Amino acid sequence: EAQQSQARLLLIGGAQDGGLKISAEPPRRHVQVLHLDGVPADDLTDLFPRCHLIVGNDTGLTHLAALARGSGDDGPPVVGLYARHSHSKWRTGLPHHHAVATDQSDRMHQGDLCPVRDAIAPDTDVHMDTFPPASLARVCLDLLNEVGR
Structure with missing residues (x-):
């Protein structure tokens, strides 16, 4: 819109x-x-490079999207939504793989912690509804505008 x-x-x-x-x-x-x-995931690897932008939660499918590239190593920006786990640990490290993270995710990043491994009780902001749609839309628009340049 x-x-x-x-x-x-x-x-x-x-x-x-x-x-x-x-x-x-x-x-x-x-x-x-x-x-x-x-x-099937292998069919999605053919679809992902044809998208303009991919947004997904912290799952293997989002990581796969970041790794699926078209010919000439081009493809869309990928935004991972990180609620519980460290955003830095689970991004691919590729320049087109971005993160939107909760405070809990950032604490896990700063302390090199894992809520499962280190038995850390979840914070109250660990659900996907923590990400305000307007804020997420702003991030996505900024990335789409960068691609269009």
């Missing part, structure tokens, strides 16, 4: 019944939302 351009949002989920399921939400003003459930 901020750029007044059309966008297609792909929401990738796991397979509920082991099969592939693709569904679309009714179109919104500027966004078409497609749900891709049960797509």
